[in-house]
Amino acid sequence: xxxxxxxxxxxxxxxxxxxxxxxxxxxxxxxxxxxxxxxxxxxxxxxxxxxxxxxxxxxxxxxxxxxxxxxxxxxxxxxxxxxxxxxxxxxxxxxxxxxxxxxxxxxxxxxxxxxxxxxxxxxxxxxxxxxxxxxxxxxxxxxxxxxxxxxxxxxxxxxxxxxxxxxxxxxxxxxxxxxxxxxxxxxxxxxxxxxxxxxxxxxxxxxxxxxxxxxxxxxxxxxxxxxxx
Numbered sequence: 427x428x429x430x431x432x433x434x435x436x437x438x439x440x441x442x443x444x445x446x447x448x449x450x451x452x453x454x455x456x457x458x459x460x461x462x463x464x465x466x467x468x469x470x471x472x473x474x475x476x477x478x479x480x481x482x483x484x485x486x487x488x489x490x491x492x493x494x495x496x497x498x499x500x501x502x503x504x505x506x507x508x509x510x511x512x513x514x515x516x517x518x519x520x521x522x523x524x525x526x527x528x529x530x531x532x533x534x535x536x537x538x539x540x541x542x543x544x545x546x547x548x549x550x551x552x553x554x555x556x557x558x559x560x561x562x563x564x565x566x567x568x569x570x571x572x573x574x575x576x577x578x579x580x581x582x583x584x585x586x587x588x589x590x591x592x593x594x595x596x597x598x599x600x601x602x603x604x605x606x607x608x609x610x611x612x613x614x615x616x617x618x619x620x621x622x623x624x625x626x627x628x629x630x631x632x633x634x635x636x637x638x639x640x641x642x643x644x645x646x647x648x649x650x651x652x653x654x655x
């Protein structure tokens with residue numbers, strides 16, 4: 427289904443997404459801090475370390491920030507239509523973050539160190555690039571003088587899809603905090619999704635909408651990873 431260019435408030439779909447994500451947050455809390463970890467250990471035989479809660483607290487704070495950040499963007503910044511299929515596929519993606527990383531961290535008992543501090547820094551940078559980039563673009567679009575023009579300033583001067591790159595950073599931060607090598611599979615999957623599906627699909631739409639202006643922008647600016655790819 428082609429979504430770009432279709433405008434709608436999609437209120438029922440957005441409410442559905444928010445409710446499902448809140449349920450996923452509750453499930454994450456149950457796994458991390460209540461009887462969920464013990465149940466998973468007994469049922470799935472995943473070791474549930476109870477040595478330290480610091481990492482679990484960080485992971486859950488990441489999830490709460492992510493929920494409110496995306497609720498803000500979806501409610502106030504997203505203008506395109508959201509089909510009902512997406513109102514269920516989006517929470518599925520967040521299940522990977524909220525529940526998936528909660529499972530990956532269960533067996534980890536390593537104390538917090540400088541690598542985790544770097545992970546927290548990465549999370550903050552990723553959130554700024556993703557949400558900050560969208561806020562700046564939304565403000566730019568409100569100027570009548572910019573109607574019909576392509577936005578290529580702010581963070582988007584470094585990458586045509588810098589918001590996707592921001593996503594990669596904060597998701598990678600989750601994986602770092604878990605200290606579980608299997609958790610790396612989630613940011614790798616996300617990179618492949620962005621690099622080989624989402625970004626090329628959006629590029630095709632933008633080239634059709636802006637023509638030569640977008641081609642010139644694309645020739646000067648990397649698609650996803652600033653200065654690299």
